[in-house]
Amino acid sequence: AQSVAQPEDQVNVAEGNPLTVKCTYSVSGNPYLFWYVQYPNRGLQFLLKYITGDNLVKGSYGFEAEFNKSQTSFHLKKPSALVSDSALYFCAVRDIGGNQFYFGTGTSLTVIP
Amino acid sequence: DTAVSQTPKYLVTQMGNDKSIKCEQNLGHDTMYWYKQDSKKFLKIMFSYNNKELIINETVPNRFSPKSPDKAHLNLHINSLELGDSAVYFCASSRFRGTDHQETQYFGPGTRLLVL
Numbered sequence: 066a067q068s069v070a071q072p073e074d075q076v077n078v079a080e081g082n083p084l085t086v087k088c089t090y091s092v093s094g095n096p097y098l099f100w101y102v103q104y105p106n107r108g109l110q111f112l113l114k115y116i117t118g119d120n121l122v123k124g125s126y127g128f129e130a131e132f133n134k135s136q137t138s139f140h141l142k143k144p145s146a147l148v149s150d151s152a153l154y155f156c157a158v159r160d161i162g163g164n165q166f167y168f169g170t171g172t173s174l175t176v177i178p
Numbered sequence: 179d180t181a182v183s184q185t186p187k188y189l190v191t192q193m194g195n196d197k198s199i200k201c202e203q204n205l206g207h208d209t210m211y212w213y214k215q216d217s218k219k220f221l222k223i224m225f226s227y228n229n230k231e232l233i234i235n236e237t238v239p240n241r242f243s244p245k246s247p248d249k250a251h252l253n254l255h256i257n258s259l260e261l262g263d264s265a266v267y268f269c270a271s272s273r274f275r276g277t278d279h280q281e282t283q284y285f286g287p288g289t290r291l292l293v294l
Binding site for chain 1: 182218219220221222223268270282283284285286287288
């Protein structure tokens with residue numbers, strides 16, 4: 066079975082500090098991994114994805130994520146957090162054999178001014 | 179222009195009623211999805227259609243029936259609404275290239291359903 070886990074429900078970080086939102090996955094085969102962000106009362110927006118190639122993926126709004134095969138992780142990072150980054154972040158893995166996404170349970174990020 | 183749109187944005191209704199939520203995408207995508215997000219923000223896929231054909235049908239009560247009149251539309255009809263159906267329902271779309279499942283999903287703004 067394919068799945069994705071986000072171990073932290075809530076992450077708080079001071080503005081200007083680096084942030085990390087954690088994600089681990091379990092798939093049979095090579096993973097396709099995604100990060101989405103959801104602002105209050107909005108739909109999910111795509112941030113970045115890893116398909117193949119360079120383990121460090123750069124995405125929208127200065128976010129990046131590092132694919133680590135040995136640790137089966139795909140943590141989301143940003144060098145300097147902004148208050149406007151406060152939102153709900155979802156990690157997702159694509160089912161290669163089928164046609165659906167498995168989403169993590171979400172991590173609520175709060176950037177404190 | 180809105181890429182993926184849903185109507186209505188809010189829906190408040192009584193238990194036992196039948197209601198529909200509409201979704202349209204103007205991205206030229208082949209595949210469309212319905213997701214349910216509960217009060218704890220947990221997101222779960224319900225259905226997926228590719229070129230008007232149902233390809234994913236998760237464990238969802240048969241009171242929920244998707245209908246795809248064409249590639250650009252995927253509507254969700256719900257019969258005999260129950261209190262537990264209260265949630266936010268998201269439509270999404272993506273391109274589909276056979277078994278190459280790299281394509282990003284684009285989400286609509288959501289429909290907030292409250293069953294009283």
